[in-house]
Amino acid sequence: VDHYQRVYGMKDAVDEAVPVALIQDYLDKGLNPELYTKKRLEVAEALHQQNKGRVDSLKLLRDNVQREIQRRLGPPAEVTFFPLNEDGTFQIPPKENGAAAAQ
Numbered sequence: 001v002d003h004y005q006r007v008y009g010m011k012d013a014v015d016e017a018v019p020v021a022l023i024q025d026y027l028d029k030g031l032n033p034e035l036y037t038k039k040r041l042e043v044a045e046a047l048h049q050q051n052k053g054r055v056d057s058l059k060l061l062r063d064n065v066q067r068e069i070q071r072r073l074g075p076p077a078e079v080t081f082f083p084l085n086e087d088g089t090f091q092i093p094p095k096e097n098g099a100a101a102a103q
Contacts, residue, residue: 019036021036022036
């Protein structure tokens with residue numbers, strides 16, 4: 001009983017959480033808690049593989065849609081990006097006319 005009182009007295013010093021499934025499914029049944037960790041890692045790896053497959057599929061879809069758009073509409077027009085001033089306006093360079101360019 002003294003041991004449990006000391007353990008209970010230390011409960012506020014520990015801020016780590018132990019999953020209830022670990023206690024119920026492994027410790028209460030006398031199983032090794034490392035099996036719980038192994039199972040969680042296997043589940044995480046399976047979810048990672050599923051998500052990777054989804055991302056890869058979306059990349060393929062994006063590439064196919066881009067190719068189809070270019071096939072139907074032609075290559076994208078050239079776009080010039082101008083830097084912004086501090087006040088949020090664009091820095092548009094002056095147009096060069098033929099006379100100014102010749103000098």
